[in-house]
Amino acid sequence: MGDSRVALDVEIPSDVRYIEGVIELATRKCRELSIPPRKCSLNVRVALTEALSNAILRGNGDAADKHVRVRAVVNDDSLVFDVTDEGPGFDLSADWPDPTKPENLMMEDGRGLFLMQRLMDRVERFQSDGNVVRLTLFRE
Amino acid sequence: MSFSISKQGEVVVVDVEGQLIVGNRQELKQKVLDELEKGEKKFLIDFSQTGYIDSSGLGVLVSLSKKIREQGGELRLANLNDDLQTLFELTKLDTLFQISDTRERALESF
Numbered sequence A: 001m002g003d004s005r006v007a008l009d010v011e012i013p014s015d016v017r018y019i020e021g022v023i024e025l026a027t028r029k030c031r032e033l034s035i036p037p038r039k040c041s042l043n044v045r046v047a048l049t050e051a052l053s054n055a056i057l058r059g060n061g062d063a064a065d066k067h068v069r070v071r072a073v074v075n076d077d078s079l080v081f082d083v084t085d086e087g088p089g090f091d092l093s094a095d096w097p098d099p100t101k102p103e104n105l106m107m108e109d110g111r112g113l114f115l116m117q118r119l120m121d122r123v124e125r126f127q128s129d130g131n132v133v134r135l136t137l138f139r140e
Numbered sequence B: 001m002s003f004s005i006s007k008q009g010e011v012v013v014v015d016v017e018g019q020l021i022v023g024n025r026q027e028l029k030q031k032v033l034d035e036l037e038k039g040e041k042k043f044l045i046d047f048s049q050t051g052y053i054d055s056s057g058l059g060v061l062v063s064l065s066k067k068i069r070e071q072g073g074e075l076r077l078a079n080l081n082d083d084l085q086t087l088f089e090l091t092k093l094d095t096l097f098q099i100s101d102t103r104e105r106a107l108e109s110f
Helices: A016-032 A037-059 A112-119 B025-037 B055-070 B082-090 B103-108
Strands: A005-013 A067-074 A078-085 A122-127 A131-138 B002-008 B011-020 B042-046 B050-053 B074-078 B098-100
Touching (some): A016 A037, A016 A067, A037 A067, A037 A078, A037 A131, A037 B050, A037 B082, A112 A122, A112 B055, A112 B082, B002 B025, B011 B025, B011 B055, B011 B103, B025 B042, B025 B055, B042 B055, B042 B103, B050 B055, B050 B082, B055 B074, B074 B103, B098 B103
Parallel strands (some): B011 B042, B011 B050, B074 B098
Antiparallel strands (some): A005 A067, A078 A131, A122 A131, B002 B011
């Protein structure tokens, strides 16, 4: 693995209106790193949006006085996003309903974690100065 | 990001410009529900100017589909780009919605 460097480090108020700006910044960084355009326009944009909305609405309970930090680190092998909120975290390994099962297709919620896991190569959650969701995309 | 509504014959056409995500999904939902309340039955959402959709946006489409169907109406989708098509396939929502390549084909399908 080569040297790692920080490609992005921003902190936003816990408000969903800030998501689009962060996604735009992250997508631009992704393209600058010569990651395939499709991975930037689909995988990064959607998975990071899910992680951010989850952090704001669930992690921080939509509390306007809280914050979410987004940090991206890149090296020769991967692009890694850490999304940190002030909440207690959640159990990534819990038996979440599969939204693609016929009986769940009409669910209005419950696709966020599924999309993160399908669009990223690795999704992790741990505590480190807050609740961190780590999204890893390998550069191939 | 914005949503514009127009009428083509009996069909209410909604153009989604920009993203359909957690920050603006309620706006789309309200606009369509307002039209439904006025008695409109046929709806087409055109994504030709849409960047991306998140799970909240997908959830709103599912919710609208249910509400429109409950009122005896129909919701069709058109002009999904490759990214959006992949998203619908991943979530299997391509099996729930009638999706057309073009606005014209969608309009003809009602």
